[in-house]
Amino acid sequence: MVAVLPNQHPEEERLLAYATGSLGEVKSLLVATHLALCPLCRASVEAYEAECGGWFDGLGGGAEDDRWSAMLAACDARLDTAVLPPPAPRSTLPMTGPLVPEPLRGRLGRPLFDFGWNEIAPAVWLSDWTVKDAQTTGCLLRMGPGAPVPPHHHSANEMLLVLTGAFHDEYGHYRVGDVADIPADTDHYAVAEHGGDCVCLFLLDGEIRFL
């Protein structure tokens, strides 16, 4: 079987920020889940990591020998008893319904449709599952077939990652694995395509206002 690559990718600066480690946790969750479905962006992240390796190699080292000898001795004394931290928990759920990749699957902890849903417009819902960091809030956005998300204005970045189904907006068509990265201060609408509910990971940096 020949796999289908995503067509719509995160902005280049997101991949750079993910590689350097400066991207916040919630946006990193979206980017990493896209990476599971996108070998193209995985290659970009590896290239950015190689750049970081060059910057890292370029960092100087103050050769304060006594201090570094003491630190080395302290580290050496721990080598025989050191153990790795436990690996990040992975989901052990039976994978029913649409297959959501890690790392999102483990964070959801439940099959995709098994959440409480708050209707924000006819046949458009937000999940009661949410994630949050200092800058960004995320939840699931579910759109019934053909159901439009009413026009809204955002004062801050909005990002969507399609998990099942498909939708389109004024910028293009989005299928599973595609990312819509919508800049601040734009008006925006989205419509699910026919053929089933569309569920996206939906991130927002600030307030959302429906017009």
Next chain:
Amino acid sequence: MTSVADRTNEELVSAIAVDRDRTAFAALFRQYGPKIESYALRNGAGRAAAEELVQDVMLTVWLRADSFNPALASVGTWIFTIARNRRIDRIRKETRPEIDPNDPALLPVADLPPDRVLELSEDRRILSVAMNSLSPEQSEVLRLSYFEGKTQTEIAEERNIPLGTVKTRMRLALGHLKRTLQPRMV
């Protein structure tokens, strides 16, 4: 046996993985300990937290040496990724979301049509060419902002240049990367 001074970093990591060679470990520690500390300090960690990160990262190097693959990354890049992840974990108190290479939902490169696989290595090459063709000033704002986690205001103050100049350099640098990569997106 060759002396430590004659061995490449790749050979030092391999000696740790295969022989549990403490002399090789000490050589890597002397070389990379100060880089890890400097990386943590530049990202705003205090002196004590930075020293703890050095210990934590170097212990991980000791325990994970067998997972280092020189075909995938240089030793510097490999240790950077450990330092980055441990810093997020310990200092930012967040968990870094990462792919699981064994995830059945992951799209492996092996499933791609052969022409797309070629494109991947081409992509990596194009990207490093793009990074290397940035002006030194543009490359510096990317490094300070993304690698050292500084705000644009901090960069302007630190370098004693107007904030507008920082913003312009950043915009030009990101625009350059984006333009270089655009052909692959169609």
